[in-house]
Amino acid sequence: MEKRTTFNKGTIGILFAVPQLLLIFTFFYWPAGQAVYWSLTLQQPWGGGNTWVGLDNFRLLLSSADYWNSIVRSMVFAAISTGLAMTIGLVLAALTDRQLKGSKFYRVVLVWPYGIAAPALAMAFRFILAPEAGFMSVVNHWWPGFWDPGLDGADAMASVIIAFSWKYVGYNFIFFLAAFQSIPRSLIEAGAMDGSGVLRRFKDIQFPLITPTIFFLLVINITESFQDSFGIVDIMTSGGPANSTNLMVYKIYFDGFRGLDYSGAAAQSIILMILIVILTIFQFRFIERRVHYN
Numbered sequence: 001m002e003k004r005t006t007f008n009k010g011t012i013g014i015l016f017a018v019p020q021l022l023l024i025f026t027f028f029y030w031p032a033g034q035a036v037y038w039s040l041t042l043q044q045p046w047g048g049g050n051t052w053v054g055l056d057n058f059r060l061l062l063s064s065a066d067y068w069n070s071i072v073r074s075m076v077f078a079a080i081s082t083g084l085a086m087t088i089g090l091v092l093a094a095l096t097d098r099q100l101k102g103s104k105f106y107r108v109v110l111v112w113p114y115g116i117a118a119p120a121l122a123m124a125f126r127f128i129l130a131p132e133a134g135f136m137s138v139v140n141h142w143w144p145g146f147w148d149p150g151l152d153g154a155d156a157m158a159s160v161i162i163a164f165s166w167k168y169v170g171y172n173f174i175f176f177l178a179a180f181q182s183i184p185r186s187l188i189e190a191g192a193m194d195g196s197g198v199l200r201r202f203k204d205i206q207f208p209l210i211t212p213t214i215f216f217l218l219v220i221n222i223t224e225s226f227q228d229s230f231g232i233v234d235i236m237t238s239g240g241p242a243n244s245t246n247l248m249v250y251k252i253y254f255d256g257f258r259g260l261d262y263s264g265a266a267a268q269s270i271i272l273m274i275l276i277v278i279l280t281i282f283q284f285r286f287i288e289r290r291v292h293y294n
Contacts, residue, residue: 038266089172118231153244
């Protein structure tokens with residue numbers, strides 16, 4: 001007979017929760033509260049106190065064309081990188097689920113990219129996509145000037161999108177493969193017996209059943225594209241050329257730690273957090289309607 005441990009007093013439960021609550025308060029609520037306070041004050045770059053300015057920092061940001069451009073660039077980056085990473089991860093998971101030759105090897109190898117730290121990943125792709133060496137040097141040899149992330153803003157944005165997407169393909173692959181394997185094989189076999197082809201079975205049977213996983217990964221990928229892109233941008237392009245890859249998360253660092261505008265950087269972090277919350281609410285409000293949980 002199964003035995004269950006019960007606690008007669010709530011004190012023990014509170015003691016178990018205290019360490020986690022301390023971590024949440026120390027690394028989330030306290031920094032977030034400090035950022036809100038700094039965003040409403042004018043911090044001196046070399047110390048010496050601060051001055052209350054209310055919403056002036058937000059007004060200054062929202063009246064800046066450069067800041068609006070960083071928002072647009074971040075939205076474009078999030079949309080393309082999320083679509084690319086999820087599509088490739090979905091295709092690879094679907095092929096692996098079919099038990100093709102070598103699928104067990106691919107199942108292990110395709111997970112590895114997600115374990116690479118963003119700066120190390122960015123350094124590798126900086127050499128791989130360099131116009132004067134590596135693969136792209138061959139392309140430039142046949143089409144001179146075709147690829148140059150150091151001078152062309154579109155090429156620079158493409159390079160950081162490729163690097164970021166490559167990292168998250170492995171993450172998406174894990175969840176998609178688990179979703180495919182959770183589908184009863186009897187459904188797939190019944191579709192095959194009815195004469196449905198591979199693509200028809202994917203469209204009518206598999207895809208609707210994995211929509212919860214697709215929705216989950218959509219939320220995670222979009223959120224991470226706004227937050228986890230800093231290391232890649234910093235190493236590969238440093239926000240250039242001509243601010244073409246100066247995403248919101250990198251602009252916070254650049255203005256705060258290089259421009260010593262702590263108050264403006266704090267206001268930017270608050271706006272970024274609000275934008276992520278709005279996008280998440282939008283996804284749960286409108287996109288989740290198309291999700292099939294049964």
